[in-house]
Amino acid sequence: MASREFIYEKFADYYSNSSLNVPPPTLMAQREFGFFLLKERAMVRHKSFMGIKDLRRFLSDTVPSDVYHSCAYYENPSFEMDKKGWLGADLVFDIDADHIPTSCNKIHDEWTCGKCGFAGKGITPETCPVCGGVKFDTKTWPCELCLNSAKEETVKLVDMLEKDFGFASKEIRVFFSGHRGYHVQVEAEAVRTLDAMARKEVVDYVSGLGLALLEEQAPEKPVAGKRRRRGSSVFSLHDFGWNKRLKAGMQKFILNATRDDLRTVGLRSYALLQNREAVLSRCLEEGRWNSVKGVSVETWRRIARHVKELESAKIDTVVTTDLHRLIRMNGTLHGKTGLLKKEFPAERLTSFDPFVEAVAFKGGTAKVSISDAPEFRLSGKVFGPYKNEVVELPMAAAVLLVCKGRAEVAEK
Amino acid sequence: MQMETVIFTENDLAKYPFLKDTAEYMKKLGLKIEELENPEMAPILDRAQERVKEAILSLGVGKKRENHVEIPSFPVAIMLAIATKNSFIKKRYALAEAKQAFSDMQFENNERIMAIAADFDWNIALNRDLTVPLEFALSFIDYLRNTTHLRDKNWKLVNRLLANGKVYLNKHDVARLLQEEVQHRIEKKLEAKELPNFPEKITVMAEHLLELAREKIGKQEMEGFPKVVSQSAFPPCIVALYEAASKGRHLSHVGRFTLTAFLVNIGMPPEKVTELFKSFSDYNERLTRYQIEHIAGERGSRTQYTSPQCSTLQTHAVCTGSDALCRRVHHPLTYYRIKLRQRTNESPKK
Numbered sequence: 001m002a003s004r005e006f007i008y009e010k011f012a013d014y015y016s017n018s019s020l021n022v023p024p025p026t027l028m029a030q031r032e033f034g035f036f037l038l039k040e041r042a043m044v045r046h047k048s049f050m051g052i053k054d055l056r057r058f059l060s061d062t063v064p065s066d067v068y069h070s071c072a073y074y075e076n077p078s079f080e081m082d083k084k085g086w087l088g089a090d091l092v093f094d095i096d097a098d099h100i101p102t103s104c105n106k107i108h109d110e111w112t113c114g115k116c117g118f119a120g121k122g123i124t125p126e127t128c129p130v131c132g133g134v135k136f137d138t139k140t141w142p143c144e145l146c147l148n149s150a151k152e153e154t155v156k157l158v159d160m161l162e163k164d165f166g167f168a169s170k171e172i173r174v175f176f177s178g179h180r181g182y183h184v185q186v187e188a189e190a191v192r193t194l195d196a197m198a199r200k201e202v203v204d205y206v207s208g209l210g211l212a213l214l215e216e217q218a219p220e221k222p223v224a225g226k227r228r229r230r231g232s233s234v235f236s237l238h239d240f241g242w243n244k245r246l247k248a249g250m251q252k253f254i255l256n257a258t259r260d261d262l263r264t265v266g267l268r269s270y271a272l273l274q275n276r277e278a279v280l281s282r283c284l285e286e287g288r289w290n291s292v293k294g295v296s297v298e299t300w301r302r303i304a305r306h307v308k309e310l311e312s313a314k315i316d317t318v319v320t321t322d323l324h325r326l327i328r329m330n331g332t333l334h335g336k337t338g339l340l341k342k343e344f345p346a347e348r349l350t351s352f353d354p355f356v357e358a359v360a361f362k363g364g365t366a367k368v369s370i371s372d373a374p375e376f377r378l379s380g381k382v383f384g385p386y387k388n389e390v391v392e393l394p395m396a397a398a399v400l401l402v403c404k405g406r407a408e409v410a411e412k
Numbered sequence: 413m414q415m416e417t418v419i420f421t422e423n424d425l426a427k428y429p430f431l432k433d434t435a436e437y438m439k440k441l442g443l444k445i446e447e448l449e450n451p452e453m454a455p456i457l458d459r460a461q462e463r464v465k466e467a468i469l470s471l472g473v474g475k476k477r478e479n480h481v482e483i484p485s486f487p488v489a490i491m492l493a494i495a496t497k498n499s500f501i502k503k504r505y506a507l508a509e510a511k512q513a514f515s516d517m518q519f520e521n522n523e524r525i526m527a528i529a530a531d532f533d534w535n536i537a538l539n540r541d542l543t544v545p546l547e548f549a550l551s552f553i554d555y556l557r558n559t560t561h562l563r564d565k566n567w568k569l570v571n572r573l574l575a576n577g578k579v580y581l582n583k584h585d586v587a588r589l590l591q592e593e594v595q596h597r598i599e600k601k602l603e604a605k606e607l608p609n610f611p612e613k614i615t616v617m618a619e620h621l622l623e624l625a626r627e628k629i630g631k632q633e634m635e636g637f638p639k640v641v642s643q644s645a646f647p648p649c650i651v652a653l654y655e656a657a658s659k660g661r662h663l664s665h666v667g668r669f670t671l672t673a674f675l676v677n678i679g680m681p682p683e684k685v686t687e688l689f690k691s692f693s694d695y696n697e698r699l700t701r702y703q704i705e706h707i708a709g710e711r712g713s714r715t716q717y718t719s720p721q722c723s724t725l726q727t728h729a730v731c732t733g734s735d736a737l738c739r740r741v742h743h744p745l746t747y748y749r750i751k752l753r754q755r756t757n758e759s760p761k762k
Contacts, residue, residue: 202556207727212565243573
């Protein structure tokens with residue numbers, strides 16, 4: 001109980017600070033807002049605000065643990081769903097470590113069977129190994145490896161949005177979500193009226209779903225005047241879009257491939273490795289895919305499949321296709337971490353450090369009794385690992401552990 | 413834009429009467445709806461009737477006549493199709509006109525194609541990049557608006573050359589996408605909410621066309637689903653979802669929606685569907701019933717939801733991989749329908 005009050009108090013302090021700067025979302029009067037209220041422990045939706053001042057007052061009055069707004073623009077954002085009058089929606093992408101296989105294997109996550117209480121670490125199983133139960137309580141952790149994987153996916157996504165979809169970098173807004181991933185929002189006017197099917201095609205493009213791999217490269221129907229019948233395995237990849245990504249990816253693969261790599265891709269012949277130069281120039285450049293002995297079109301298909309996996313961006317598909325989605329608001333706290341959803345320029349993706357830049361609570365300390373926490377880094381300091389101990393920590397670290405359910409407040 | 417304005421001639425309007433300039437032409441002509449009964453209008457009326465009739469019979473629009481008959485026959489044909497108040501006729505007529513436009517457009521030069529595209533406010537340019545052997549570059553927004561319901565995987569954006577927001581296309585493909593746009597525009601025209609008082613002749617013609625359509629539809633009668641739900645005809649994705657649900661295993665939101673909508677669509681009563689979700693650990697009877705009744709169209713917006721098609725299930729990783737029949741269909745419900753039919757045909761007759 002004390003812990004919940006502690007969080008309420010900290011969040012309340014944060015939102016009532018008059019020098020706080022919560023940036024208003026674009027066209028905020030046309031958006032629906034939703035909140036998870038800390039005291040009432042309930043979701044409130046269908047709110048609307050004319051300006052950022054009204055919203056600020058609401059935040060400090062009600063103290064939500066989480067603040068969301070719609071990606072959609074409505075005529076009447078506070079009406080019930082069927083009567084809102086949908087005008088359009090931003091194109092949004094959610095990249096969450098939960099959806100990406102990561103090298104940490106989520107070893108920092110814990111699960112407890114809701115039925116028999118059996119507990120373990122890592123990826124939550126489908127059924128409890130002891131009692132076969134299917135409901136689990138999980139405790140996740142925003143680890144550096146997880147967030148780095150999410151960042152890599154975001155880099156690929158942003159690259160496609162810029163080069164393939166042609167959005168200007170100022171139209172692509174990138175955010176740290178405040179927990180285990182990144183949000184990318186495109187607010188260009190042209191995308192607002194895309195319907196769910198069109199957004200699904202964008203999702204498929206980004207994730208490489210349905211990509212014809214060296215079978216029927218669709219667009220190259222013979223052009224009038226150039227009616228030359230080409231063999232089915234002779235065609236070159238263009239320097240655009242997925243063609244370019246495949247080509248560059250395959251080039252990289254061939255230059256660096258070891259026998260192990262070939263086996264991973266499912267190839268048993270090593271002919272590819274004996275004459276990398278010829279393979280690169282004849283096959284990849286000239287597009288004569290079966291011109292090197294021992295390297296068949298099927299070989300290329302396997303490599304292409306592998307490259308597609310590497311080059312595609314792993315996004316949460318349902319978020320992008322949902323025309324009414326609520327998404328966390330920029331500049332507000334995440335109830336599971338006490339970190340901020342934080343915008344930063346796309347160019348800074350590789351250097352952005354969420355464990356420094358998204359920290360909201362900068363002063364004070366708190367004494368917490370920690371059950372179990374892995375090593376973590378916050379504002380440049382390294383903490384833990386902790387196991388059943390009472391520690392006095394900087395406020396942000398204490399809030400993080402309490403929000404994550406890894407610690408209780410020791411004394412007030 | 414770089415458009416050197418192409419001015420549409422009367423010949424153009426005869427070929428593409430759906431262009432905005434036709435309205436201007438008709439205004440000058442000053443034709444009134446009551447005048448359609450006049451004997452000198454007979455050729456126009458006759459041609460209009462032929463347009464719709466050919467559409468119903470063969471998805472064509474018949475042979476072109478002189479411009480002064482051909483152009484006005486189009487708006488009259490629209491009126492005729494509206495007068496039938498029949499959605500099959502309207503759909504078919506729009507499609508027939510669009511197909512005709514497609515076959516004509518393939519013989520046009522690039523500038524004319526650009527001018528027609530401009531009539532639909534497309535963001536399109538002639539491709540100046542010589543490394544790409546495709547003549548046009550179309551904004552991906554316009555591209556998607558006209559391709560998302562085309563099934564061939566060649567139309568998927570992921571299989572196109574997309575650079576800088578532009579999809580590179582040849583003339584054939586641009587014409588094909590303009591066909592979609594034409595069909596859409598004509599369907600919009602046919603949506604007319606308030607109907608005028610049609611002259612006697614029009615009403616009579618509409619009756620004839622309706623009769624013709626009834627004969628045609630009779631042949632491709634729509635089949636409903638039988639009352640009994642047949643689990644053995646479920647497609648693999650639904651089998652997987654169904655099993656997961658009955659074992660109380662976790663289902664994604666899309667998975668739950670797909671299963672519920674599918675079961676409701678094939679005629680399972682909502683109470684029985686609710687029953688299925690009972691084994692869920694986070695089961696909440698009131699909420700579940702509410703959601704199911706919502707999907708069944710008994711609540712909220714009153715629209716009955718249809719379960720998602722195959723491509724959507726692939727996007728959200730609900731598709732479990734396909735069997736031989738899957739590869740022939742695009743929708744789980746079609747799979748079910750075909751499988752049912754196969755099984756009734758196979759079962760020994762007594």
